Amino acid sequence: MALTPARTMPGVLELLPLDQIAFQRMLDIIRRNYERFGFLPVETPAIEYTDVLLTKTGGETERQVYFVESTGAREKKGDDAPELALRFDLTVPLARYVAEHERELSFPFRRYQMQKVYRGERAQRGRFREFYQCDIDVIGKDSLSIRYDAEIPAVIYSVFRELAIGPFTIQLNNRKLMRGYFESLGVADAAQQMLVLREVDKLDKRGADYVRDTLTGEGFGLAHDAVEKILAFVQVRSASLQDAIDKLDALGAGPEAMEQGRAELKEVLGLIHALGVPETHYALNLSIARGLDYYTGTVYETTLNDHPQIGSICSGGRYENLAGQYTKSHLPGVGISIGLSRLYWQLREAGLVHTAQSTVDVLVTQMDEAQLPAYLALAGELRGAGIATEVVLEGGKLGKQFKYADRAGIRFAVVLGEDELAKGVVTVKDLRRGDQFEVARTELVKTLRVELEQAAAMG
Amino acid sequence: MALTPARTMPGVLELLPLDQIAFQRMLDIIRRNYERFGFLPVETPAIEYTDVLLTKTGGETERQVYFVESTGAREKKGDDAPELALRFDLTVPLARYVAEHERELSFPFRRYQMQKVYRGERAQRGRFREFYQCDIDVIGKDSLSIRYDAEIPAVIYSVFRELAIGPFTIQLNNRKLMRGYFESLGVADAAQQMLVLREVDKLDKRGADYVRDTLTGEGFGLAHDAVEKILAFVQVRSASLQDAIDKLDALGAGPEAMEQGRAELKEVLGLIHALGVPETHYALNLSIARGLDYYTGTVYETTLNDHPQIGSICSGGRYENLAGQYTKSHLPGVGISIGLSRLYWQLREAGLVHTAQSTVDVLVTQMDEAQLPAYLALAGELRGAGIATEVVLEGGKLGKQFKYADRAGIRFAVVLGEDELAKGVVTVKDLRRGDQFEVARTELVKTLRVELEQAAAMG
Numbered sequence: 001m002a003l004t005p006a007r008t009m010p011g012v013l014e015l016l017p018l019d020q021i022a023f024q025r026m027l028d029i030i031r032r033n034y035e036r037f038g039f040l041p042v043e044t045p046a047i048e049y050t051d052v053l054l055t056k057t058g059g060e061t062e063r064q065v066y067f068v069e070s071t072g073a074r075e076k077k078g079d080d081a082p083e084l085a086l087r088f089d090l091t092v093p094l095a096r097y098v099a100e101h102e103r104e105l106s107f108p109f110r111r112y113q114m115q116k117v118y119r120g121e122r123a124q125r126g127r128f129r130e131f132y133q134c135d136i137d138v139i140g141k142d143s144l145s146i147r148y149d150a151e152i153p154a155v156i157y158s159v160f161r162e163l164a165i166g167p168f169t170i171q172l173n174n175r176k177l178m179r180g181y182f183e184s185l186g187v188a189d190a191a192q193q194m195l196v197l198r199e200v201d202k203l204d205k206r207g208a209d210y211v212r213d214t215l216t217g218e219g220f221g222l223a224h225d226a227v228e229k230i231l232a233f234v235q236v237r238s239a240s241l242q243d244a245i246d247k248l249d250a251l252g253a254g255p256e257a258m259e260q261g262r263a264e265l266k267e268v269l270g271l272i273h274a275l276g277v278p279e280t281h282y283a284l285n286l287s288i289a290r291g292l293d294y295y296t297g298t299v300y301e302t303t304l305n306d307h308p309q310i311g312s313i314c315s316g317g318r319y320e321n322l323a324g325q326y327t328k329s330h331l332p333g334v335g336i337s338i339g340l341s342r343l344y345w346q347l348r349e350a351g352l353v354h355t356a357q358s359t360v361d362v363l364v365t366q367m368d369e370a371q372l373p374a375y376l377a378l379a380g381e382l383r384g385a386g387i388a389t390e391v392v393l394e395g396g397k398l399g400k401q402f403k404y405a406d407r408a409g410i411r412f413a414v415v416l417g418e419d420e421l422a423k424g425v426v427t428v429k430d431l432r433r434g435d436q437f438e439v440a441r442t443e444l445v446k447t448l449r450v451e452l453e454q455a456a457a458m459g
Numbered sequence: 460m461a462l463t464p465a466r467t468m469p470g471v472l473e474l475l476p477l478d479q480i481a482f483q484r485m486l487d488i489i490r491r492n493y494e495r496f497g498f499l500p501v502e503t504p505a506i507e508y509t510d511v512l513l514t515k516t517g518g519e520t521e522r523q524v525y526f527v528e529s530t531g532a533r534e535k536k537g538d539d540a541p542e543l544a545l546r547f548d549l550t551v552p553l554a555r556y557v558a559e560h561e562r563e564l565s566f567p568f569r570r571y572q573m574q575k576v577y578r579g580e581r582a583q584r585g586r587f588r589e590f591y592q593c594d595i596d597v598i599g600k601d602s603l604s605i606r607y608d609a610e611i612p613a614v615i616y617s618v619f620r621e622l623a624i625g626p627f628t629i630q631l632n633n634r635k636l637m638r639g640y641f642e643s644l645g646v647a648d649a650a651q652q653m654l655v656l657r658e659v660d661k662l663d664k665r666g667a668d669y670v671r672d673t674l675t676g677e678g679f680g681l682a683h684d685a686v687e688k689i690l691a692f693v694q695v696r697s698a699s700l701q702d703a704i705d706k707l708d709a710l711g712a713g714p715e716a717m718e719q720g721r722a723e724l725k726e727v728l729g730l731i732h733a734l735g736v737p738e739t740h741y742a743l744n745l746s747i748a749r750g751l752d753y754y755t756g757t758v759y760e761t762t763l764n765d766h767p768q769i770g771s772i773c774s775g776g777r778y779e780n781l782a783g784q785y786t787k788s789h790l791p792g793v794g795i796s797i798g799l800s801r802l803y804w805q806l807r808e809a810g811l812v813h814t815a816q817s818t819v820d821v822l823v824t825q826m827d828e829a830q831l832p833a834y835l836a837l838a839g840e841l842r843g844a845g846i847a848t849e850v851v852l853e854g855g856k857l858g859k860q861f862k863y864a865d866r867a868g869i870r871f872a873v874v875l876g877e878d879e880l881a882k883g884v885v886t887v888k889d890l891r892r893g894d895q896f897e898v899a900r901t902e903l904v905k906t907l908r909v910e911l912e913q914a915a916a917m918g
Contacts, residue, residue: 009543154839326462
């Protein structure tokens, strides 16, 4: 039989086991923190009905959808349009879920969801066709207090502090503030505002003069004064909580939307402080708009201070109505998403995550084949104490067994030979430190537990 | 805009949050036990190349495959065969993974994988189109000691003991033993053996006389004596380790395959004992064949003693070569699979799993809106101590807040009103026990931790 080359499609993150362990630890940290803030787990199927998934038609997203068809369906239907598709984000499935189960849920509904999503991206370095999203959202019924907007940054802070991938800043803006300010400068139309912001985004690359020329030129026709104010606005960053409040006040009076946005931002900033997020970890950044038309109030981006090139590692915001396509209920919400596959890949590229130690704590070596039952009993004892243990079941030279442990990232190897049995001890080889010690057989579990706790505490 | 009805396709297990928590706990227990036995995590993409996935053509499986196509690919290719498909199990992706990364892996390679698989089943109660499989496999290079076959039941025991869904029995057989025994009775052909076994499977439904008639009848033409021996063989069950050994010996001498199978089973049984699995939890069952041609030695099934109608809840066995379609390397292995979505559904139908308590431990109520910063600080303190905490951010009557907590499955509600603030205490309401107590503000974290640990210990 001719061999089929074993391969995966481009754009998927398939990891070797030790890297998968590192990835899994990040997933676990995110989950633990989401749960700590009272978010409840939800999982939805990867396959949805196409008409449910694609209610908001058009745009790049739909061009990237993966359609799904079973053999049976294909034979029956011929060339009919496919009925099924893979989810491309977790927001549409959340909307569908909340609308479908509305009467069985308690509101405000706080859910987290950490699953893979699928997009038919062009094959390109750093572009993923299958990737994890780790989302939280709070959904209100009819209304949802602005206070929930303050809780989200506290979650972000808690997650990224524990992920320990370096100093980070949660950046805040408010679409109402932005909209009101632009209105006051004569840019009232939302689409026009987005176009202006797109030009402003070119500040770094093209320079201020280029942006000035474009905005005062034929296409936009803005007044010089308005352009200067816009450029000043989007460059507002705060250095502390008080500085943020001062800078918001310094913008001067404006139309209603602006005043509302300013009041919301101030309340959010105050509550973030009450929630114990250090001032060093959040800031006003009035350039943040989030591309989507979706957001209507608070918006968030999070950046690594030492790695701005990575861009936002966690983004989101407040939206007016989650599921208008499925239900007449008014369901405002606020949420964020961490694209973990992309983040992990970028962190690895930047040298910020490393291959993990193994999840296996101990290798019980096989010094003497006749003692195998004793080795198995020893392993059972260690596992019973919660210590992840592998036993060498096929012998070989001890040196080779140590080498296997070392290569596999297993820190401790346990040796129980004739000498040890006679003395009632066990030899423990620490493959990381490169030394070894003897311990009484009866003390082994306790000793290893202490060693492993110390190792875990030291990362 | 007309509303789209929010719905999912049949055959998916979408759960409400408290049920999802119960499901997630089962996943966590399985993962923890797999890791405790030294298995390493692997995740593979849901989408594979069709030619990689379907190297073994034909059969029911292929008829159930979901094909995947992006919009872009469809526009370009017209009616060409689709290139992508969703995995229908975790075994083919494991074979592909091991063949693809062979040089980067250490052998014996011990991996666990817990992901969803997809099958275009007909819509029917209890049939799933998307479901979790939780697999472990040990893959050897060139050879793999029979000892690994003994470790698998120790893992099964450890998993199902902790899942605590009632008494269970791990049932063992060996395909070589079965093959050799059938050979000795003149049924040498493997396909013929499977047909005989299929008839034997009808014992319970149709009775012994029906099966006797069929096997001695025209189609099979077996001797009466051979049929009696086959019927006696497949009814062998052991009541203890010694009984298992005795019953294996009582089968009498046979051809080489049979002797090999018997020796393997004896070694496996002895090592299972050494690994500390109680004799009450495993048994010889010589009727087990596992439908697939795939298995060549030890085979496993696991049943709940009090719920035989559920069938096998964890099955697997030893196979000769994992990835012959992708690599010339000889990769024997042994493994099992737990189909968790189906199992969870069946347990729920049988009343054996219940809706969980919430993952949220504590609700900080809002007695006095002006004290919100104090409530947020209190929540931060609880979260910092690892206690999952939700804060009521929009006020309302206290009774309504308690009701929300109760409905949401949150056990403890914390009240910090004017009285409590003046006295330096906090009132803790236990919604499960229906009582409440005061505790000094400084003692709150410690007290709740103790309460939560006790609650966890009591399940």
